[in-house]
């Protein structure tokens with residue numbers, strides 16, 4: 001009988017965005033499915049705190065984002081008897097923290113846990129003992145079946161920057177978009193062109209480019225004319241339903257490699273919204289642009305594109321926070337990544353190599369985390385990390401079966 005622990009941090013070191021760093025902020029749909037599938041006649045499972053790690057034979061650790069890696073490094077001892085099995089959406093490049101795990105399980109893990117305990121190693125499992133330098137080739141495993149209330153996985157659109165779209169294939173082949181688990185906004189995110197009103201007054205959708213040219217460049221073509229028409233239809237529909245206002249959260253990406261922080265950066269969008277305002281005779285539309293800097297995601301066509309660690313972007317968007325205000329339309333910016341240092345952190349755990357493990361360890365120290373954003377960035381610059389991250393190639397040992405992001409990259413001129 002194997003003793004399994006599910007690691008729960010008493011307090012995570014850091015959480016993405018502004019969420020408080022508690023373990024139960026997230027639904028852990030995949031982890032819960034894995035726990036449910038453990039053969040309980042032969043194995044015992046329990047939730048454990050970090051000091052109980054070595055009371056177990058195996059410890060399951062869920063990495064939902066790059067921030068969870070900091071907690072892993074901080075709480076898991078390098079010397080241990082328990083085998084750490086790490087998996088989750090945040091695990092796409094284990095190289096800078098290999099000493100804190102024993103098995104890296106890439107992609108979906110349903111139906112796999114008992115085989116792992118018994119010593120089986122699928123094509124999506126990196127066994128650190130056998131491949132300590134991560135030199136092998138691994139698959140990012142796809143959904144075997146739907147879990148809980150999942151209607152589908154993946155997204156048919158495959159926008160060129162999207163890690164989710166390029167790592168999850170559709171299981172039902174109907175699929176567009178995953179549930180967002182956002183209590184205030186509609187329970188499912190959609191591509192804006194396909195958004196239809198239901199009973200909610202709040203909706204979220206992806207737009208992901210401030211200009212028509214940027215949207216086209218990332219495989220998400222949506223002209224300003226189509227944008228105005230779509231927003232007009234939605235606002236009029238909401239007004240016809242008697243709603244005081246329609247609230248839209250639109251995800252936006254800035255700092256694509258071809259973009260510059262300009263005084264008129266949001267001007268094209270402001271002009272489109274002014275055009276919309278002039279066409280509306282009733283209704284009210286409130287837009288929150290959730291602005292995120294471009295981060296090159298592994299396994300996407302843009303994996304090798306350059307990130308920009310310049311806080312000029314933040315200053316510029318702060319100056320332009322009120323994008324437009326008119327009779328029927330109001331649009332503001334809310335920044336999701338508070339500093340270039342945070343972006344550097346995100347890029348680091350997607351791109352850094354094994355030789356950067358001492359930097360990963362530094363980044364997980366509470367003292368480092370308490371530094372101001374400027375000092376964090378300076379600390380990374382002093383160690384030469386920013387330059388190396390800008391130049392670094394993503395890890396080539398991980399692939400999604402059947403997808404070929406390199407072909408799109410080559411068509412777009414993002415060749416390596």
Ligand code: SF4
Nearest residue numbers: 155157158159162165
């Ligand atoms: S950005 Fe949205 S629409 Fe595009 S591939 Fe990703 S999930 Fe799909």
